[in-house]
Amino acid sequence: MAEFPVLLDSCVMFPMYLRDTLLRTAKAGLYLPFWSQEILNGAIRNLVSQGRMTLERASNLEGKIKEAFPEAMVEVPLGLAEVMSNHPGDRHVLAAAVIAKAEVIVTSNLKHFPAVALDPWNLKAQSPDDFLTDLFDEYPDEMVKVIQGQSQALNKPPLTVVELLDLLSKEVPNFASNILFYVYGDFVVQTAKKALSKIGMPAPEGGQFYEGERYRLWQKRKILTITAKDGRGDILRVQDKKIESNILCQDVKMFQTFAENLDQELAKTRNKP
Known part of the structure; x- marks a missing residue:
């Protein structure tokens, strides 16, 4: 360095x-x-x-x-x-x-x-x-390792990376957001695509959509959007490999829970006689 x-x-x-x-x-x-x-x-x-x-x-x-x-x-x-x-x-x-x-x-x-x-x-x-x-822009992988190491060292109380970033966002919001998307952005995108492919419905504007309690997912060809229903509007948009993101720690937590529940529901469906 x-x-x-x-x-x-x-x-x-x-x-x-x-x-x-x-x-x-x-x-x-x-x-x-x-x-x-x-x-x-x-x-x-x-x-x-x-x-x-x-x-x-x-x-x-x-x-x-x-x-x-x-x-x-x-x-x-x-x-x-x-x-x-x-x-x-x-x-x-x-x-x-x-x-x-x-x-x-x-x-x-x-x-x-x-x-x-x-x-x-x-x-x-x-x-x-x-x-x-x-520093993150110059050394993204190294900065992620710093945050992961910090999370692993905490035990009073223990904090996941997402929980740590949530606390850091009060002092360094842009840095926390960049780390958050770098680590979890692909997971959120893939979870949304999986949900749309498994439980999506034809959208009035074309493509597929899923209407949840907190988010609306929509995909048409190479465009994917995730819209929050709390007034923030689109929190993630993928178009022609260009990604615009404004996801927060609460969004990652919700998609982690959503992915777990989705896998459980799909497993139940596969196991039905």
Whole structure:
């Protein structure tokens, strides 16, 4: 993997599942993470003040992060933060990025890092959603492995990949959606095609359709659509091998249940004398 230095702001180190995803992605070698002690202090302070962790647990977390990434800590010289022209509360973050020779600052506070303050240092700021989505675009299989590994490591509570992506979608919706379709898109398409071939009816507009409680499936030649009945409209459309998708975690869960029930009903039909 290419060496890609990135400065993580404290605000993206605070949400548990996002922090885990970012650090696992770094551990997979997709980028080089950096932070300062002041940045870590901000994340730990917020975890404790908002009741997410006790001081002891937060201190243990800080120790584990430092142990896992011994090269990530940068020391900001006195006076450097005062030279920066971005938001006063986050000048220490920009100063740390300069010392780290980072290319990107990953932050949820984009307004604190205007381009006019970053351009002189050849830096840009990205939201965690844009940052992870860019990495997925470049390393899709590796990012899927990161999410699968994260899911497998969770046991309090255990989370499937779909459940994990559902939680991540609150912080990084585009990234979660891309992973979701990459992993489950073909399953949803094939389930819809199977249902239409087995229980579909002639559609008024031509082709075959199936009208369910939550979705309408329709296929005509090389066009397939799945329409949600909750007001979202078409959540998946396949036409001439081009796929447009806006499926959510709830859709994958429903199609998993639908596929199981469909197989059971077909098995009953085959077993009838």
